[in-house]
């Protein structure tokens with residue numbers, strides 16, 4: 001994994017503009033799924049969007065931004081589908097590492113995440129939990145990629161309401177690490193629970209991932225196995 005370095009003031013200003021663009025794109029997506037304006041208006045807006053898409057596409061990167069060091073050397077992943085502030089697909093989820101090295105995120109799903117009537121698509125909940133479990137194993141010093149993810153959907157997950165997602169490392173064996181997590185109501189009532197097995201790719205070992213994920217982020221470096 002490579003990591004981009006040294007943000008400049010110009011680059012930060014450009015990123016702020018991209019973050020705002022993504023925020024507006026998210027609002028647009030919600031407006032699309034909820035709109036009830038006449039068909040002629042829908043058609044007119046679609047034409048305007050086609051023109052805007054062409055303007056943005058005039059200069060393209062090969063792929064979204066990935067891990068990079070932000071101001072103060074703090075790692076970030078602004079293009080990530082779950083946490084990326086510059087990715088319209090992301091909530092974006094803001095994950096905090098607790099002093100006990102568990103992870104926690106306060107979140108609220110939006111209409112664009114709808115699946116069954118009045119509730120969030122199960123795959124969307126799975127995506128959030130996949131990421132959160134991945135953050136938990138990384139926070140414990142065992143970063144890896146998802147090998148298996150098991151979900152138990154206990155109650156419908158609502159959108160438009162404050163929710164809390166938490167996860168924690170449970171154990172590790174060789175390159176395999178297990179974690180558990182859940183999405184819950186603020187009173188702790190679990191709505192969806194997940195357990196997962198993460199595998200540290202062999203290439204990630206022995207290279208001091210702490211240099212990349214950074215102790216400044218509160219994440220532990222890769223632990224000895």
Ligand SMILES: CCCCCCCCCCCCCCCC(=O)SCCNC(=O)CCNC(=O)[C@H](O)C(C)(C)COP(=O)(O)OP(=O)(O)OC[C@H]1O[C@@H](n2cnc3c(N)ncnc32)[C@H](O)[C@@H]1OP(=O)(O)O
Nearest residue numbers: 130131134135138143145146147148199201202204209212
């Ligand atoms: C250094 C920088 C760090 C930065 C850190 C930042 C972290 C900041 C937080 C980010 C949080 C992101 C969280 C989202 C995480 C995704 O969404 S990741 C994307 C989804 N996952 C993938 O794309 C993974 C695709 N699969 C693969 O790349 C490979 O199959 C794997 C998982 C790396 C395994 O390949 P491998 O290294 O060749 O492993 P292999 O030697 O076959 O097996 C090793 C062991 O694992 C077991 N195993 C392998 N695969 C599986 C499986 N699927 N199920 C069960 N067991 C398995 C094997 O049985 C074996 O066990 P033992 O025999 O040792 O007991």
